[in-house]
Amino acid sequence: MRDLFSAAFKANPFPTLAELRAQEPIYGHLAPYGARIWYVTRYEDVLAILRDNKRFTKDPRWETAASSSASSPSPTHFGRNLSQMISQNMLFADPPDHTRLRALVGQAFTPRRVEALAPRIEAIAEELLARVRPHGRMELIADFALPLPMQVIMELLGIPAADQSQVHEWTKAIIAPSRHGIRLRQRQRNIRAFVAYVQAMFAERHARPQDDLITALVQAEEVGGDKLSEAELTSMVALLFVTGHETVVNFIGNGLLALLAHPEQTAALRANPALLERAMEELLRYDGPVETSTTRWAREDVLLGGQTIRKGDVVRVVLASANRDAAVFGDGADGLDFGRAENPHLAFGYGIHYCLGAPLARLEGRIAFPRLLALPHLRVAVPPAELKWHLGVIFRGLEALPLEWGGGVV
Numbered sequence: 001m002r003d004l005f006s007a008a009f010k011a012n013p014f015p016t017l018a019e020l021r022a023q024e025p026i027y028g029h030l031a032p033y034g035a036r037i038w039y040v041t042r043y044e045d046v047l048a049i050l051r052d053n054k055r056f057t058k059d060p061r062w063e064t065a066a067s068s069s070a071s072s073p074s075p076t077h078f079g080r081n082l083s084q085m086i087s088q089n090m091l092f093a094d095p096p097d098h099t100r101l102r103a104l105v106g107q108a109f110t111p112r113r114v115e116a117l118a119p120r121i122e123a124i125a126e127e128l129l130a131r132v133r134p135h136g137r138m139e140l141i142a143d144f145a146l147p148l149p150m151q152v153i154m155e156l157l158g159i160p161a162a163d164q165s166q167v168h169e170w171t172k173a174i175i176a177p178s179r180h181g182i183r184l185r186q187r188q189r190n191i192r193a194f195v196a197y198v199q200a201m202f203a204e205r206h207a208r209p210q211d212d213l214i215t216a217l218v219q220a221e222e223v224g225g226d227k228l229s230e231a232e233l234t235s236m237v238a239l240l241f242v243t244g245h246e247t248v249v250n251f252i253g254n255g256l257l258a259l260l261a262h263p264e265q266t267a268a269l270r271a272n273p274a275l276l277e278r279a280m281e282e283l284l285r286y287d288g289p290v291e292t293s294t295t296r297w298a299r300e301d302v303l304l305g306g307q308t309i310r311k312g313d314v315v316r317v318v319l320a321s322a323n324r325d326a327a328v329f330g331d332g333a334d335g336l337d338f339g340r341a342e343n344p345h346l347a348f349g350y351g352i353h354y355c356l357g358a359p360l361a362r363l364e365g366r367i368a369f370p371r372l373l374a375l376p377h378l379r380v381a382v383p384p385a386e387l388k389w390h391l392g393v394i395f396r397g398l399e400a401l402p403l404e405w406g407g408g409v410v
Contacts, residue, residue, distance in 0.1 A: 004029070004039065010389040010396075013291070014334060017041055017321035026307040037314040038307070039292070043325035043346070045305055046317040049296065050350040056296040056315055057094050058353065098352060104228055105236055105356065108216030114359045117152065121367050124151050129371060137381060140401040144372075145252040146245070149364055153244035157237065158201070158212025170194035171241045198237050199230060213240070243357045247348075248364050250289030250397030255280070255365065256372055257387075257401060258287050260380055262336045269338060270373055279338045280365050281345065285323045286336050288347035289361075291396035292316045319346050320396060375405040 002016060003009055009016060020027050025042040040046055049056050093101055125148055132138035154164045173190035198214075205215045217233055228236065259266045269275050296315045301308060309315060323345045326333045348355035355361070372378065380387075381402035388399040 002027070005391065005393070007388070007391065010391055011387070013320060013396075014324055017318060017324065018334075020318075021321060021325060026305040026309070028307065031314075035314055036310065037316060038309055040304070040315065040317045041321035042305070043322040043328045046319065046322040046346060047350060048304075049315060049317050050293075050346070050353070053094055053098075053352060055299050055302050057299050058098075058294065058296055059094050060295075095352070100226065101228070101232065101236070102352070102356070104220045104226070105217065107220045108213055109240070109356060111359055113156075113213070113216075114363060117156065117360070118363060118367065120155065121148070121152055121364055124148055125367055125371055129375075133375070136406045137402070137404040140256060140372075140403050141249065141253055141398060142400065144368075145249045145256075145401075148252070148368065149245035149248035149361075152360075152364065153241060156213050156244070157240065158205075158210055158214045163197075167194070167197065167241075170197070171238070174238050174242055194238070195234055198234055202230065202233055240357070243355065244360065246395055246397075247289040247355065247357065248361050250395055251284065251361055251365055252368050252372075253398045253401050254287040254289060254396065255283035255369065256403075257380070257398065258283055258336055259369075259373070260378065261384075265336050265338050266373065273370065275338050276366060276370065278340070278343075280362060280369070281343050282336060282338055282340055283365075284347035285329070285340075285343055285345035287396070288319060288323060288345070289396060290347065290349075290394060291320045292318050292394055293349065294394060316393070319349070322346050375403075377407060378403060378405045 002020070004013075004016070020039070020041045025040070025045060027039040027041065029037045029039060031037050040049060125144075128144050128147055132143050138144065150168060151164070154161075154167065159167050170190045170193050173187040173194070201214055202218055205212075205218045209215045209219065214237065217228060217236060220228060259269070265279070269279050293316055296317075298309045298311055298313045298315060300311050303309075323329070324333045328344065329340075348358040348361075381404040387401065390397050390399055
């Protein structure tokens with residue numbers, strides 16, 4: 001039995017993932033609550049599942065399919081409860097619901113709207129670095145990697161500056177683990193407060209539209225007249241909050257750590273800024289912001305890689321493992337190489353569930369990395385063994401990354 005949840009694994013999961021690809025590419029784990037969870041680690045199998053929306057569903061109503069004699073789950077299983085108000089979005093939907101939701105949100109979250117953010121992102125990045133540059137040190141996550149995308153997504157959605165700190169506190173509850181007792185009750189209170197806040201914003205934007213993403217979502221409508229319901233609007237805003245900053249925080253944190261651990265690649269990038277786009281794709285492949293996919297359930301018994309996945313079993317594709325698969329990326333798959341010409345990484349997923357926020361994440365990375373690398377003699381301020389990683393299942397990111405610069409140290 002391999003421990004895929006320990007601090008040691010999170011600090012360096014790649015040797016264990018390499019063993020799984022070689023020995024147990026479809027790895028079964030029995031969760032404490034009794035569910036069978038399959039971790040899929042080879043690129044070929046991961047890609048097959050990401051493409052297969054008929055046999056592998058994202059709909060949480062299938063969670064109890066294995067113990068039900070019905071051919072499909074009952075819609076009442078999901079229930080009319082608080083969690084539905086933050087999960088009724090395209091991340092947890094299959095076609096045709098997913099198709100409809102993505103089309104509606106796509107009208108609001110356009111490439112043009114994202115690209116128009118570049119000057120503001122540049123200004124925020126400069127403001128954040130101006131605060132720390134004279135001191136010669138900062139904690140990257142708290143001082144830069146988190147506030148940059150958080151402020152960007154807040155402003156994009158239209159959250160007033162005076163409310164942004166409070167909204168951030170509420171939204172942290174959305175990705176916090178559910179536990180019994182006080183923490184669970186506090187999480188529910190925070191989610192309830194967030195739901196009430198954004199629903200008040202919807203009403204206000206209906207009455208007084210503004211040039212922001214929430215107004216665009218409120219106004220989004222299909223040709224046939226279909227609009228997002230209030231629950232769908234709330235869930236979509238929650239999704240944009242989480243994916244709009246969590247992936248970017250980890251992209252910047254993981255990416256900069258990788259750069260500083262590979263000085264020859266960093267020197268090449270500094271010498272040739274035209275390498276930036278290719279470098280960012282390689283950083284995403286090498287140690288991307290998402291370790292595993294969100295949950296899928298098997299709609300039917302499936303034979304995959306010699307293992308029988310039973311109807312109702314949980315399936316998680318391990319993107320971090322697929323992106324190090326030598327069958328696709330060659331013998332140097334565990335290395336960082338900005339000269340890599342072919343790089344079909346899966347850091348943002350694939351297919352219909354490909355991350356809607358990927359263009360925004362890339363834009364923020366394109367702005368952040370050159371400015372960080374411009375800090376003279378930039379280095380990690382603590383030994384690698386002291387770095388701590390978040391223990392969550394889905395995202396992969398550092399809790400903190402202390403940095404220092406100047407002083408003539410190479």
